[in-house]
Amino acid sequence: MTTPLNVALLGYGYAGKTFHAPLIAATPGLHLTAVLSSSPAKVHADFPAAQVHAEAAAILADPLIQLVVIATPNDTHHPLAKTALLAGKHVVVDKPFTLTVAEARELEQIAGERGLLLSVFHNRRWDADFLTVKHLIESGQLGRVAQFESHFDRFRPEVRQRWREGAGAGAGLWYDLGPHVIDQALQLFGKPQAVYADLAVRRDGGLSVDDAHVLLRYADKRVILSASMLVAGGSPRFVVHGTRASFVKYGLDTQEDMLKAGLQPGCAGWGDDPRHGELLIGTAGEPQRESVPTLTGDYRAYYGGVHAAITQGAANPVPADQAIAVMEILELALRSSEAKRELSL
Structure with missing residues (x-):
């Protein structure tokens, strides 16, 4: 029998509405009870039974709420997570964990002292393409990896009026997509020796x-x-070069687009990617080319892991120490770009 947990979602913007709410609703044992939002009609259109509050204090004071999910602007992650932990709630924080390593370590300490789960939503560990790359590396089909490239590119030349593209703390592409590519790299290879970064504003009016x-x-x-x-x-x-072969994969994981289209997690075709990668096996002449079907991705594994960790004592799917390692690279890259030189970890 699945143990039920009452969940409060703080924030119903893009991350909350598109990712967290549908995945919570699709996870057995998780019940989306309350939502922090200034637009009750928007929430109730999707979840009619959910309570909607304009202030976090009312949600955090509710003794029936056991898990708080934070999907608010990046600069609010630390204060909201800290308040929730001090209120005795288990906490999931959307990426980036916090704005600084010091903030992240403080949250880890508070959660540890109180015996609470603290987890970070690094969902792209369950991307179809990443799972495929991970399998190829771990199976030895590429040999020893000599160079690994991870590209997360878009074409949006016009600056949009939203906090993610503004001038505030925690805004910008590095805080938005940096945690994804950093976390995937650390999952594959562990911590590096040093970091060199070139972070810039290239768009007109950026x-x-x-x-x-x-x-x-x-x-x-x-x-x-x-x-x-x-x-x-x-x-x-992804482009991966090894001592035995190279691998090239085009196209992003399909789950975000499926969620944006309103499809339910677990529906037919969920997490499938019809775009195959290509394995180039080194030979003395032209490399041998093989099509590599992409494995199936599934973000539901994250919240299923959160529920199991809280109710059964299973492993935290993304523990705070792993998210802190991501923050270390994120922060060091900012410093490296400012100093215009490589910095040791």
């Missing part, structure tokens, strides 16, 4: 970073992380 090129230096490989708002036509999502 107010925050919209172009990022970051090099993670390891003893035996280089990892290149790239994100831009000015790449038309797309670029390879």
Whole structure:
């Protein structure tokens, strides 16, 4: 029998509405009870039975709420998570965890002292393309990886009027997409020795970073992380070069587009990606080319893991220490770009 947990979702903007609410609703044992939003009609159109509050205090004071999910603007993650933990709630925080490593470590300490779950929504560990790359590396089909490239590019030349593209703390592409590509790299290769970053504003009228090129230096490989708002036509999502073969994959995971289209997690075709990658096996002449079907992705694994961690003592799907490691690279890259030089971790 599945143990029920009452969940409060703080924030019903893009992240809350598109990702968190549908995934919570699709997870057995999680009940979306309350939502923090200034637009009750927007929430009730999707979840008629949910309570909607304009202030977080009313939600955090409710003894029936056991899990609080924070999907508000980045600069509010730390204060809201801290308040929720001090109120005795388990907490999930959308990426980025916080704005600084110091804030993240404080939250980890509070959660540890109170025996509460603190987890960060690094959902792209369950991307179809990433799972495929991970399998190829772990199976040894590529040999020893010498170079790994992760591109998360878009073409949005016009600056939109929203906090993610504004000039405030935690805005910009590096805070938005940086956590994704960093977390995936750390899952594959662990912490690097050093970081070199070039973070810039390239768009006309841009107010925050919209172009990022970051090099993670390891003893035996280089990892290149790239994100831009000015790449038309797309670029390879992953390019991996090893001592036996290379792998190239185009196209982003399909789950975000499915969620944006209003499809329910777990529906027919959920997490499928019809775009195959290509394995190029090195030979003395022209490389042998093989099509590699993409594995199926499933973001539902994250919230299923959260429920199991709280109710059964299972492993936290993304524990705070792993999210802190991401914040260390995120923060070091900001410093590297300012100093215009490589910095050791």
